[in-house]
Amino acid sequence: MTKSLPTKNRGLAGNDGCCLNGKETGLQPTFVNSSQNEVCCGSPPGPESNSFERAGYQLRHFVEDFIDTPAGAVPRVKTQLDPSDILGTVLVRLGLNRDQYKIAPGLYCVGLPGEDSPVLVTANYKLSFDTLRRELNAVDAWILVLDTRAINVWCAAGKELFSTAEVVRRVEQTALDRVVRHKQLILPQLAATGVSAHQVKKASGFSVRWGPIRASDVKQFMADGMQAEKAMRRVTFSLTERIVLIPVELSHLPKPTLWVLLAIFLLSGIGGHIFSLADAWSRGLMVLVAYGGGIFSGAVAAPILLPWIPGRSFALKGALTGILAGLAVVSVFRAGLHWPEAMALVLISVGVSSYLSMNFTGSTPFTSPSGVEKEMRKAIPLQLAAILVAVVGWVGAAFAG
Amino acid sequence: METFRYLPGVSTLNLNADDCIGCGMCELVCPHGVFQIDSKKAMICDLDGCMECGACATNCPTSAIRVTPGVGCAAYIIQTWFKGKQSPACGSVKCC
Numbered sequence: 001m002t003k004s005l006p007t008k009n010r011g012l013a014g015n016d017g018c019c020l021n022g023k024e025t026g027l028q029p030t031f032v033n034s035s036q037n038e039v040c041c042g043s044p045p046g047p048e049s050n051s052f053e054r055a056g057y058q059l060r061h062f063v064e065d066f067i068d069t070p071a072g073a074v075p076r077v078k079t080q081l082d083p084s085d086i087l088g089t090v091l092v093r094l095g096l097n098r099d100q101y102k103i104a105p106g107l108y109c110v111g112l113p114g115e116d117s118p119v120l121v122t123a124n125y126k127l128s129f130d131t132l133r134r135e136l137n138a139v140d141a142w143i144l145v146l147d148t149r150a151i152n153v154w155c156a157a158g159k160e161l162f163s164t165a166e167v168v169r170r171v172e173q174t175a176l177d178r179v180v181r182h183k184q185l186i187l188p189q190l191a192a193t194g195v196s197a198h199q200v201k202k203a204s205g206f207s208v209r210w211g212p213i214r215a216s217d218v219k220q221f222m223a224d225g226m227q228a229e230k231a232m233r234r235v236t237f238s239l240t241e242r243i244v245l246i247p248v249e250l251s252h253l254p255k256p257t258l259w260v261l262l263a264i265f266l267l268s269g270i271g272g273h274i275f276s277l278a279d280a281w282s283r284g285l286m287v288l289v290a291y292g293g294g295i296f297s298g299a300v301a302a303p304i305l306l307p308w309i310p311g312r313s314f315a316l317k318g319a320l321t322g323i324l325a326g327l328a329v330v331s332v333f334r335a336g337l338h339w340p341e342a343m344a345l346v347l348i349s350v351g352v353s354s355y356l357s358m359n360f361t362g363s364t365p366f367t368s369p370s371g372v373e374k375e376m377r378k379a380i381p382l383q384l385a386a387i388l389v390a391v392v393g394w395v396g397a398a399f400a401g
Numbered sequence: 402m403e404t405f406r407y408l409p410g411v412s413t414l415n416l417n418a419d420d421c422i423g424c425g426m427c428e429l430v431c432p433h434g435v436f437q438i439d440s441k442k443a444m445i446c447d448l449d450g451c452m453e454c455g456a457c458a459t460n461c462p463t464s465a466i467r468v469t470p471g472v473g474c475a476a477y478i479i480q481t482w483f484k485g486k487q488s489p490a491c492g493s494v495k496c497c
Contacts, residue, residue: 193459210429235433374408
């Protein structure tokens with residue numbers, strides 16, 4: 001080992017994360033004759049820095065290389081997802097890591113685009129970007145990524161982030177008119193909520209062509225001469241599309257559930273003995289199961305069974321599945337229950353399920369805010385009443401029993 | 402969407418046929434096929450299919466379409482009841 005290193009370097013060894021068991025060697029520069037024994041701590045050094053790396057920036061793994069354009073270098077991205085992209089998708093779908101799942105806005109490309117290649121515009125939510133690029137295998141195109149604050153196309157359009165102003169600003173910032181010769185942008189149809197085609201034209205000179213709703217139709221759209229058939233222009237809400245939303249619905253629940261737990265055990269302990277810990281535990285568990293049943297029927301069963309549950313109001317649909325869940329819970333505990341308690345458990349399940357199902361309206365692609373508000377004005381008082389009656393029945397039974 | 406129908410008679414969508422120039426933009430951008438162009442005028446053929454996303458109104462070059470767009474998210478609507486419509490909850494970045 002290199003004992004000849006100057007002693008003044010020794011103090012740095014701790015920060016180096018290297019050669020932990022070779023104290024006397026101090027700082028061990030990897031460029032010193034790296035024959036066998038001298039490789040630091042067994043693991044070989046990583047690859048050399050990529051020539052595309054720049055001080056102060058981080059090169060993203062999905063960038064293949066850069067191509068030169070009159071407006072500077074433009075990153076060319078892969079059209080196949082890596083395992084890390086898929087892991088990222090799974091995590092955001094589970095409601096983890098949802099904050100700032102984004103890529104830098106600006107101009108990207110796929111294939112080998114030229115000055116006549118189409119320009120596809122999308123959001124800088126990484127899930128949106130990944131969904132688009134994976135569909136562009138063997139396509140030569142520019143991808144203009146807007147700063148939508150890591151929000152998907154439709155929601156960003158609704159929040160005026162995927163907006164006329166942002167399109168115009170990004171076209172200017174990327175000097176798109178020096179990269180392409182034509183004056184056309186292809187936007188996903190759902191961005192129409194936030195982007196006014198005629199105003200983009202007026203402000204930037206670029207005309208907007210409305211592309212299909214789904215990225216999976218983009219290739220067909222381009223093959224058909226930038227025409228989308230009717231089916232490509234209609235939103236759908238298939239079983240799969242509903243199921244992938246469920247984990248995120250559930251991920252909102254842990255925080256309020258802490259308060260619910262506290263309330264459940266406090267209210268279940270109250271009774272003839274003022275407060276009984278044993279009751280809080282044994283009776284509380286039953287309410288907890290009813291609460292869990294309500295969550296399952298409102299946030300899992302109702303979204304899955306949506307088209308088959310009778311009624312149009314989501315609060316009603318959730319109440320119906322909640323009744324079934326509540327009855328199932330009662331049948332489990334039926335031996336030790338008086339009728340007010342059974343009623344209380346069903347009502348808890350119904351109230352929770354109805355509320356959660358109603359909340360699912362925010363995730364569907366077909367409910368109007370006017371309709372949601374209308375059903376909420378009717379449903380919330382009833383949901384609150386159900387919970388209130390349940391509490392009275394539950395606590396009252398403890399005194400009577 | 403034919404398989405999914407929501408509450409009828411609630412949409413705030415309104416079309417002023419006099420101002421319509423029949424460009425067909427509303428028919429194109431609507432994700433629910435609410436509009437149809439008939440003899441160079443747009444008409445609302447499925448009002449109850451409207452989810453008030455506002456795409457048609459935003460893209461109508463003559464402002465012939467009016468709709469109160471919004472976010473159909475219960476948590477947000479509850480906030481507007483207490484804090485008023487200006488509540489930034491959903492208009493801002495973090496929501497839904």
